[in-house]
Amino acid sequence: MKKYFAYILLATIVISFGACKTVPYRKVVKSTDLDFKYTQAKTYFDKGQYVKAKPLFEELITLFKGTKSIDEIYFMYAQCHFHEQEFLSASFHFKNIHDSYPLSQFAEECLYRYAECYFYLSPNPNLDQTFTEKGLEAMQLYINSYPETTRINEANNIIDLLRRKLEIKEYTTALLYLKTRHYKASAVSFQSLLNNYPDTEDAEEAEFNIIKAYFLYAENSYKRLQVDRYKLAIKAFQSFEKKHKESKFYKTAREYYDTSQKRIEDILSQN
Numbered sequence: 001m002k003k004y005f006a007y008i009l010l011a012t013i014v015i016s017f018g019a020c021k022t023v024p025y026r027k028v029v030k031s032t033d034l035d036f037k038y039t040q041a042k043t044y045f046d047k048g049q050y051v052k053a054k055p056l057f058e059e060l061i062t063l064f065k066g067t068k069s070i071d072e073i074y075f076m077y078a079q080c081h082f083h084e085q086e087f088l089s090a091s092f093h094f095k096n097i098h099d100s101y102p103l104s105q106f107a108e109e110c111l112y113r114y115a116e117c118y119f120y121l122s123p124n125p126n127l128d129q130t131f132t133e134k135g136l137e138a139m140q141l142y143i144n145s146y147p148e149t150t151r152i153n154e155a156n157n158i159i160d161l162l163r164r165k166l167e168i169k170e171y172t173t174a175l176l177y178l179k180t181r182h183y184k185a186s187a188v189s190f191q192s193l194l195n196n197y198p199d200t201e202d203a204e205e206a207e208f209n210i211i212k213a214y215f216l217y218a219e220n221s222y223k224r225l226q227v228d229r230y231k232l233a234i235k236a237f238q239s240f241e242k243k244h245k246e247s248k249f250y251k252t253a254r255e256y257y258d259t260s261q262k263r264i265e266d267i268l269s270q271n
Helices: 002-021 025-030 034-046 050-064 070-083 087-100 106-120 131-145 152-179 185-197 203-219 223-243 250-269
Strands: none
Touching: 002 050, 025 050, 034 050, 034 070, 050 070, 070 087, 070 106, 087 106, 087 250, 106 131, 106 152, 131 152, 152 185, 152 203, 185 203, 203 223, 223 250
16 A cells, blocks of 8 residues: 555656746746757657657748758658648748758759649649649659659659649640530640640540531531531541540441541532
């Protein structure tokens, strides 16, 4: 029983001692002891208390400017923004660290994080893809700058994911043109998709839709313009046939082709 109470007493002393060692945040903010403030800021950072650490690092960046530790302080400040999902601010600071301190031990990490921020900022494919494009440029810059990086697989995976978003964006735009009866714009957009992303997984369907779009473009044109426009559908089918004879779209594509041929014959026979 005596041992039990001894353990309780010891635990109480330890807890009380720990409580006494906890420094009030207000005292840290108001302190003029820079080493103390830096130590506390780093403690908050290591504990994941980024809301507390961030304003302290922001102050220390100015006060430690020109010292050997400035890049580390600035890096942790940028990381606070990153962990708080303030990706636009974080991207700016990561890039600034990389450019301002190119020999820093954090330079490579900062350029990777800079690109990663835009990856997280990249929205759904149906929205504006400015951040997606910036993410691609940034990650390609990282790979070009650090070709021997151990993160090459992660970097390439991010590039693939971002490129896929742009593919989907172009595909859905072209499909929307088709649904809204802007047939020429649809065919041109599908062709642009194939030119920009020749390895896209949507290539087969995109090529089929080019045939469909040109066929409907001709069908809905004045008769004097139809021959040339049916020829566009025929040409698109001939290109499709060379690569996709086993396609599930082949039968319908062939019908567009045969009908286009017949339409041209009928029009020419009337002249």
